[in-house]
Amino acid sequence: MTPRIDITLNVNGSDHDIRVEPRRTLADALRQDCGLTGTNVGCEHGVCGACTVLLDGEPVRSCLMFAVQAQGRRLRTVEGLANAEGLHPLQQAFTDHHALQCGYCTPGFLMLAAGTLERHPDIDDESLREVLSSNLCRCTGYQNILRAVRAVRDSRRLAREDAR
Template sequence: MTDPADAGTDPALERQLLVLDVNGAPYEVLCEPRRTLVDVLRHDLGLTGTHVGCEHGVCGACTVLLDDRPVRACLLFAVQAEGAAVRTVESLSDGRELSDLQRAFADHHALQCGFCTPGFLMLAEGFLAERPDPDRAEVRELVAANLCRCTGYQPLVDAIHGCATARRAARKEN
C-alpha cells in the first residue's frame, strides 16, 4: 500500500498567480486552477454584484462579459479569464448614477427581488453592444436565456428594447 505522504502534491490543488483584467483594473489573485470565475470575483475581489444561482450555467445569474461577450461565470475557471477583459455589473455605473440600461430596468419595472437582475443587465449589455438596433422578437429570444422567477419577461423585453431605442435616438442626435 502506498503512503499518501509519498504521493506528491496534486497539481490541480496548487495555487497559481493569475493576473485578471476586471472592470478595467488589473488584479492579482493567488488561487487553485479549479476555482470558478464567479467565486474569484465574489470571494477574492469582493465584486458581489455577480450572483451565484444554480452553479450549472442554467439560470444566468452569474453572467458577466468576457471580451464583451456574455458568459456564465459559474462555468468558467478563473484561469480561463486570464488575458481577457472581464466586466461585471459593477462596471455599468460609477456608483453615483445608474447607466442608461440600469435606468431602463428601473423605469420599466424589470426587476423585483433583484437576484437575477445583474445577470440580465450583463446579458443585455453584451447583446446591445453587438446588436444596437434589435427588434422586440430578438430581445424576447435574448431574455429567454436567463431565468427570472418574479417579474415575468415582458418588463425585461420592454426595458432592453427601450434602452436600445433611446440609444438609437441619441446616436441620431449626435
C-alpha cells in the same frame, strides 16, 4: 487540495492579483477573491444566467469558466456599469420599468443586455426576446425586463439619429 496558481484578472479596467485553485470558477473568483459580490451565483451549472458577465465584450456564464481561463481577457461585471454621473441607462431603465423585484437575477440580466446592445444596437424585438430567454427570473414574468431593454435600445437609436 491542488496547488494554487497566481493569476491576474482584469475586471472593469482594474487588475486583481489573486491566487486560486484551478477548480475555482470565474464566478467564485470574482466574488470571493476580487471582492466583487455584485455578480450573483444561482444554479452553478449554467442554467439560470445570474452569473452572466462580459468576457471581451461577450456575455458568458461565469460559473462555466474557471478563473485561470480568464487571464489576459477583459472582464466586465455589474460593478462596472454605473459611473460618477450616475446609473447606467440599463440600470435606470430597469428601475423605471419595474424590471426587478427581488433583484437576484438582475446583475446577470444587466450584463446580458449590456453586451447584447453593444454588439447588436439594432437588434429586433424577436431576437431580443430570444437572447433574454437565456436567463431566468422568477419574479417579474420577463415582460418588464423586455420593456426596459427595448427602451434603452430605442432611446440610443433616437440619439444616434439625432446626432446625424
